[in-house]
Amino acid sequence: MDLELVLSAAALIGLAVLIPALMLVTAIFGPRAKGKIKDEAYESGIGATIGVVDQKFSVKFYLLAILFLIFDIEAVFMYPWAVSVRELGWFGFIEMVVFMLFLFTGLIYILQKGVLNWR
Amino acid sequence: MLFLPELTILGAGLLFFLLTLGQPSEATIKNCASAVAAVILFTCVLCVNQTGNLFYGAYRVDLFSQIFKILIAAATLVVFLFGNGLKGIKQDSRPEYYLFLLVSNLGLVMLVSSVELLAIFIALELSSFAVYIMVPMRTTATGIFFQMEAGIKYLLFGVMATGFMLFGMSYIFGLTGTTSLDGIAEQLPILANRPAAVVAMLMILSGFFYKLAIFPFHFWVPDVYEGAANETTAFIAAVPKMAAVALLIRLTSLASHQGEMVLNLLMVCSILSMFYGNLSALVQKDLKRMLGFSGIAHAGFILLGLLTFKLTGYASAVYYIVGYALMNLACFLVICQVAAKGENLGISDLSGLHKRAPILALTLTVALFSLAGIPPFVGFTGKFMLLLGALREDHLLLVTLAAINTAIAIYYYLSVVRMTFCSDSNGLGNVQTGFLANSLSLILVTVIIVMGVAPSWFVALAESAIKTIL
Numbered sequence: 001m002d003l004e005l006v007l008s009a010a011a012l013i014g015l016a017v018l019i020p021a022l023m024l025v026t027a028i029f030g031p032r033a034k035g036k037i038k039d040e041a042y043e044s045g046i047g048a049t050i051g052v053v054d055q056k057f058s059v060k061f062y063l064l065a066i067l068f069l070i071f072d073i074e075a076v077f078m079y080p081w082a083v084s085v086r087e088l089g090w091f092g093f094i095e096m097v098v099f100m101l102f103l104f105t106g107l108i109y110i111l112q113k114g115v116l117n118w119r
Numbered sequence: 120m121l122f123l124p125e126l127t128i129l130g131a132g133l134l135f136f137l138l139t140l141g142q143p144s145e146a147t148i149k150n151c152a153s154a155v156a157a158v159i160l161f162t163c164v165l166c167v168n169q170t171g172n173l174f175y176g177a178y179r180v181d182l183f184s185q186i187f188k189i190l191i192a193a194a195t196l197v198v199f200l201f202g203n204g205l206k207g208i209k210q211d212s213r214p215e216y217y218l219f220l221l222v223s224n225l226g227l228v229m230l231v232s233s234v235e236l237l238a239i240f241i242a243l244e245l246s247s248f249a250v251y252i253m254v255p256m257r258t259t260a261t262g263i264f265f266q267m268e269a270g271i272k273y274l275l276f277g278v279m280a281t282g283f284m285l286f287g288m289s290y291i292f293g294l295t296g297t298t299s300l301d302g303i304a305e306q307l308p309i310l311a312n313r314p315a316a317v318v319a320m321l322m323i324l325s326g327f328f329y330k331l332a333i334f335p336f337h338f339w340v341p342d343v344y345e346g347a348a349n350e351t352t353a354f355i356a357a358v359p360k361m362a363a364v365a366l367l368i369r370l371t372s373l374a375s376h377q378g379e380m381v382l383n384l385l386m387v388c389s390i391l392s393m394f395y396g397n398l399s400a401l402v403q404k405d406l407k408r409m410l411g412f413s414g415i416a417h418a419g420f421i422l423l424g425l426l427t428f429k430l431t432g433y434a435s436a437v438y439y440i441v442g443y444a445l446m447n448l449a450c451f452l453v454i455c456q457v458a459a460k461g462e463n464l465g466i467s468d469l470s471g472l473h474k475r476a477p478i479l480a481l482t483l484t485v486a487l488f489s490l491a492g493i494p495p496f497v498g499f500t501g502k503f504m505l506l507l508g509a510l511r512e513d514h515l516l517l518v519t520l521a522a523i524n525t526a527i528a529i530y531y532y533l534s535v536v537r538m539t540f541c542s543d544s545n546g547l548g549n550v551q552t553g554f555l556a557n558s559l560s561l562i563l564v565t566v567i568i569v570m571g572v573a574p575s576w577f578v579a580l581a582e583s584a585i586k587t588i589l
Contacts, residue, residue: 105136112140 063115074103121171121180124188127162128225131155135218143214149204152217156196159224163192176299177235183584184232187365190441191231194357195224197448198350200559207348207461209258216256220354223249227362236288236298239366240281243326246362247277250355257348261462269346276339277329284326290319300369308376320374321384327370330363333422334392337415341399344411349458352407353451356414357444364440367425368433372589375428385426386517392419393524400531406464409531410450413490416528417443423521424505427512430589434581435504441577442489442497442570449486449563453479457550466535471544476552480539482560489567491532492525497571504578 081088081096088095110116134155138148167185172178198220208216226246233239255270257263292298294316295306310316329336344352374381396416403409417439424436456479457472458464473480489496502525510518570577 109136109140 060115060118067110067115070106071103074100120166121169121173123166124159124163124192125225125228127159128221128228131159132218132221132225135214135221138214139218145204145210145213148213148217152199153196155221156192156199160189160192160196163189174238177238178229178232179234180232181587183365183588186580186584187231187361188228190361190444191224191227191358194361194444194448195220195354197452197559197563198354198357200555201350201353201452201455205348205350206455206459207257207350209256209260212256216253219249219253219256223247223253223354224358227359230362231365234300234369236292236300236303240285240288243284243330244281246359247281247330250351250359251277253351253354254343254347257346257351258461261460263346263463265342265346266348267346269343273339273343276336280326280329280336283322287319287322287325290315291323294319300373304373307373311376312378312380317377317380320370320377320381324367324370324374327363327367328388330359331367331418331421332360332392332411332415333388333418334395334415335388337392337395337418340411340415341403341408344407344414345405345463348461349407349451349455352411353448353455356410356447356451360414360418361440361444364421364425364436368436368585369588371425371428372433382426382428385422386514389419389422389426390517390520392416392422393521397524397527397531401527403531404465404467406454406466406469406535409466409535410447413528413531414443414447416524417490419524420502420505420521423509423514423517426514427508429508429512430582430585432505432508432512433585434578435501435508437581437585438497438570438574438578439501439505442501442567445563445567445570446486446489446496446498449482449560449567450490452556452560452563453483453486456552456556459550466538468547469535469539470542471547472539472550475544475547476550478557478560479550479552482564483539484536485564485567487532487536489571491529493529495568495571497567497574500571500574504574 077099078096081092085092134151138151143151163185166180167182167189169185170181173180199217205213205216223246226242226244226249230239230242230246233242251270251274254273255266257266259266288298291303294310294313295303297303297306307316307320325336329339332340343355347355371385393416396412396414396419400409400412400416403412421436421439421443424432424439426432454464457469457476469483472483485496489498492498492502494500502521506518506521509521
């Protein structure tokens with residue numbers, strides 16, 4: 001047990017020293033490149049247009065967010081079922097399959113209408 | 120068997136969902152729509168005598184709910200049969216349009232059967248959200264872009280009304296400790312005059328006043344009526360109002376123990392709705408907008424029946440809303456036929472209709488006379504019964520103001536009739552009407568006259584239905 005403790009402590013200390021050392025080396029000896037656009041803050045690609053509010057977005061961003069929300073909530077509903085799947089038995093399983101089938105028909109609709117084509 | 124109408128509507132919705140995945144022809148969509156609406160009406164009539172509780176007492180099937188389901192299904196069938204095949208909606212969106220209509224229908228049907236606060240909320244939201252989506256689904260080919268604004272206004276007002284209703288529901292739950300309407304009905308008379316209970320009941324009622332378009336919850340009405348497609352407006356004008364009246368009967372029978380304050384507020388809302396609706400409709404030039412404002416006035420009339428808190432008053436309110444739905448469906452049938460490309464009709468677009476389309480002119484005239492309250496149509500009998508009920512409860516001022524409003528309303532209804540019969544058709548072409556539209560209009564005219572001349576069978580039916588929930 002002592003050996004494991006010593007080895008794991010040594011590994012942690014080694015990593016704690018090595019990683020900042022490597023970062024320091026690349027910061028001092030690495031190439032530098034500056035540019036106006038490169039140095040701007042990343043604002044999800046909107047650029048330096050924080051004050052501009054009438055810029056039009058494509059609706060596909062919104063649609064993607066809504067679709068993510070729906071299927072994420074479906075996953076959230078599956079977590080409690082997963083925790084108690086043995087107590088719920090076959091009945092609970094079939095209920096869960098029915099729930100997933102409802103959302104699956106929604107997915108079929110989405111695919112059929114071509115919403116996921118990032119045109 | 121208890122849940123059969125709802126399952127039928129659900130199945131119809133799934134059928135249209137499958138249709139949206141393919142590329143069905145226009146005839147297929149139209150025939151499917153008429154067929155499913157007829158099947159839904161048939162199942163509702165079949166299940167009329169079912170009684171029972173479902174979903175742990177949150178859902179009650181009784182005569183009251185089944186009769187309203189029949190009425191909602193019948194009105195939806197008439198809307199589906201309007202004949203022209205959804206000229207106001209984009210070609211590719213037609214199956215989706217029917218799908219949303221059926222979802223809204225399912226929500227309304229579940230609403231009239233719900234006896235638990237959260238079930239009411241879920242059903243109300245189900246029906247409302249489907250209609251929020253239907254309103255902007257109008258083709259822009261006629262150069263109208265107003266439907267987007269109308270859709271946003273409808274959505275925002277509706278969500279706020281739902282917010283108020285939910286807040287009131289939370290207060291009632293806090294005061295009574297139960298969300299079931301039966302439990303609340305037991306506890307509410309005990310804490311009747313507490314300000315919290317009064318405010319909570321009024322907030323819950325305001326959610327349904329929004330659907331029924333009572334002042335001051337009416338602000339969505341003119342813009343949505345004008346902006347939505349003609350078929351959508353026909354649905355909005357007729358069907359959700361019936362479900363709103365059903366729920367209002369349930370809720371006002373709860374609130375009846377709260378005495379003077381609720382009564383006074385209902386009276387004020389009623390009078391203001393009537394005056395606001397009638398006075399605003401006098402200056403309208405767009406036909407659908409005028410019908411929207413007249414709907415506000417009629418909603419004020421229905422409130423007259425509800426504020427008597429008596430069985431006869433509730434029955435007259437039910438009779439009146441059914442008559443109102445019939446009259447409005449007849450008006451919108453004419454509008455959908457005359458507006459061949461799905462555009463908005465001004466009142467002057469109806470000039471000379473008696474030469475261009477005699478049967479439609481007859482239907483429109485009967486419907487407008489009935490709305491104005493001229494015997495022997497259903498509008499007259501309905502107004503008469505409502506005023507009589509209010510008079511029996513000694514609301515003399517209310518009855519006088521309602522009579523004054525009837526007189527004001529006659530002007531704008533009859534000015535449309537004058538335009539149809541007494542003007543020349545200034546170069547507007549003849550209107551093509553098929554056999555289906557003609558027969559449907561004659562059926563509506565017959566039902567308006569029959570219900571006006573012989574109201575007692577329907578009022579007795581309504582009374583027996585309401586007795587089961589009081």
